[in-house]
Amino acid sequence: MKILVAECMQEVSSFNPLPSEYADFTVERNSAFVRNPGLNTSLAGALAVFDQNADVEVVPTISARAGSGGVLSAAGWAQLSSEWLAELAPHAGKVDALYVSLHGAMGAQGEPDPEGHLLEQIRHLFGATIPIVVSLDLHGILTNRMLHQIDGLTIYHTYPHVDFADTGRRAATLLLDIIRRGLRPVIVRVRVPMLARGDECITKTGWFGDVIADAQLLERSGKVLAAGVMIGNPFTDAPELCTQALVVAESDADLARGAATALAEAMWAGRQRLVGKLVPVAKAVALAASMPGPILFTDAADATSSGASGDSNVLIKALQEAGYPGRVLAQIVDPAAARAAHAAGVGAQVNVTLGGVYDPARFTPMVVTATVESLSRGRARLETMGVPLDAGPTAVLSFGNMTVVTMSHTVSLFDRAMYYANGLDPTDFDLIVVKSPHTEFHMYDQWVRKNFNVDAPGATSANLKTLGHRLCARPMYPLDADVSFAPVPELHSRRGTLPEGPNR
Numbered sequence: 281m282k283i284l285v286a287e288c289m290q291e292v293s294s295f296n297p298l299p300s301e302y303a304d305f306t307v308e309r310n311s312a313f314v315r316n317p318g319l320n321t322s323l324a325g326a327l328a329v330f331d332q333n334a335d336v337e338v339v340p341t342i343s344a345r346a347g348s349g350g351v352l353s354a355a356g357w358a359q360l361s362s363e364w365l366a367e368l369a370p371h372a373g374k375v376d377a378l379y380v381s382l383h384g385a386m387g388a389q390g391e392p393d394p395e396g397h398l399l400e401q402i403r404h405l406f407g408a409t410i411p412i413v414v415s416l417d418l419h420g421i422l423t424n425r426m427l428h429q430i431d432g433l434t435i436y437h438t439y440p441h442v443d444f445a446d447t448g449r450r451a452a453t454l455l456l457d458i459i460r461r462g463l464r465p466v467i468v469r470v471r472v473p474m475l476a477r478g479d480e481c482i483t484k485t486g487w488f489g490d491v492i493a494d495a496q497l498l499e500r501s502g503k504v505l506a507a508g509v510m511i512g513n514p515f516t517d518a519p520e521l522c523t524q525a526l527v528v529a530e531s532d533a534d535l536a537r538g539a540a541t542a543l544a545e546a547m548w549a550g551r552q553r554l555v556g557k558l559v560p561v562a563k564a565v566a567l568a569a570s571m572p573g574p575i576l577f578t579d580a581a582d583a584t585s586s587g588a589s590g591d592s593n594v595l596i597k598a599l600q601e602a603g604y605p606g607r608v609l610a611q612i613v614d615p616a617a618a619r620a621a622h623a624a625g626v627g628a629q630v631n632v633t634l635g636g637v638y639d640p641a642r643f644t645p646m647v648v649t650a651t652v653e654s655l656s657r658g659r660a661r662l663e664t665m666g667v668p669l670d671a672g673p674t675a676v677l678s679f680g681n682m683t684v685v686t687m688s689h690t691v692s693l694f695d696r697a698m699y700y701a702n703g704l705d706p707t708d709f710d711l712i713v714v715k716s717p718h719t720e721f722h723m724y725d726q727w728v729r730k731n732f733n734v735d736a737p738g739a740t741s742a743n744l745k746t747l748g749h750r751l752c753a754r755p756m757y758p759l760d761a762d763v764s765f766a767p768v769p770e771l772h773s774r775r776g777t778l779p780e781g782p783n784r
């Protein structure tokens with residue numbers, strides 16, 4: 281049995297003015313991307329399942345992954361999509377099934393639904409009957425175009441995400457079941473007109489986690505093949521952005537319909553809790569200055585892992601202007617400042633501006649005279665997934681009580697990887713800025729005295745109303761005042777098991 285494997289993943293923020301480019305993608309072809317079996321990625325999890333089955337021959341094609349960023353440029357998308365599909369096309373008619381690892385929150389200039397395009401082209405190339413199963417991030421947006429091409433899907437069950445490999449394993453198992461047992465899955469979807477953000481999205485402790493626990497129980501009971509809730513990435517402004525409850529079932533469409541409706545209603549019931557609770561910057565700074573540390577400032581608005589530009593200086597500027605007395609540790613993307621530091625060398629003083637490079641409408645460059653404490657190539661590995669980070673020439677700059685890791689490229693900053701890689705331990709500081717909506721509990725929350733979710737400006741602010749959505753369907757909670765919800769289960773099946781016939 282030959283199973284084609286492919287991957288295309290990025291998450292964008294439509295509100296980041298800096299477009300993503302083809303060069304931001306790490307593209308690996310043929311066997312190159314299946315040689316890393318130990319990673320915590322969906323792809324690695326799926327490959328582990330396939331490898332355990334002696335009768336499965338994996339046909340690797342192409343993996344394209346980029347860190348989060350602005351919407352992919354038209355030229356970037358044209359090159360990426362054509363190269364990606366060109367790697368798959370020669371295998372049409374020669375494989376028995378496809379597993380495709382996707383994120384679901386890509387966006388390109390001129391193509392608001394890149395994953396839908398790829399899946400539509402795959403279906404066109406490989407034919408109407410070949411099984412296709414995808415894995416998706418719960419922040420993805422499952423469009424109609426995507427849904428109509430697939431036979432099944434699995435979705436991350438954790439946020440902050442830690443179950444990448446498990447989601448891939450579940451997808452691979454579902455695909456093998458479809459092939460071997462001749463399953464004919466029905467996908468039931470209930471869309472909810474809401475966007476979720478904030479601490480209640482944390483699955484270990486929040487409202488969303490209780491809903492996900494129901495989905496996991498459904499899966500573990502064996503009554504359904506897959507279940508989950510996609511909350512969408514609220515920063516990927518696309519026509520079909522919303523929350524979606526999804527249940528994949530073999531035969532019992534009624535059970536799936538009831539289960540998806542229950543998941544959707546539970547999300548809707550929690551909508552007021554699933555709104556980011558934010559502290560104004562000035563208040564957070566005043567509170568921090570009045571209490572013993574350590575303090576965490578969570579700057580979700582400039583969360584590079586959600587697609588922001590990473591060049592916000594709002595918090596270090598506010599702390600400096602308020603005369604915050606403690607030792608502050610922060611990160612910023614500013615290639616010119618990093619370059620100047622590398623030119624000057626360790627121990628030198630540099631006069632540079634920090635921040636406001638890519639998003640000048642939100643951030644004003646900050647003039648500093650800083651000491652170059654250390655220099656690096658900006659290489660690290662994410663703590664959670666083990667995948668490499670490349671922030672380019674990087675410098676640790678200090679001025680006053682500030683220590684700022686200054687990077688040349690935007691990389692994910694949701695864990696401590698870039699601090700550690702530059703010889704810095706967050707526990708040595710009184711106040712740490714993290715550009716992420718959340719971190720895993722042990723990384724900061726376990727030992728800081730207080731974590732302030734700060735209401736700073738940025739392309740990925742949890743203050744969703746400030747962003748200016750133009751494309752997503754309205755009304756949408758919490759963007760609009762009057763939003764109502766009546767669950768409408770939609771049934772999709774490519775394999776003709778619907779009581780009322782195929783619904784496509």
Ligand SMILES: [Zn+2]
Binds near residue numbers: 420
């Ligand atoms: Zn995600």
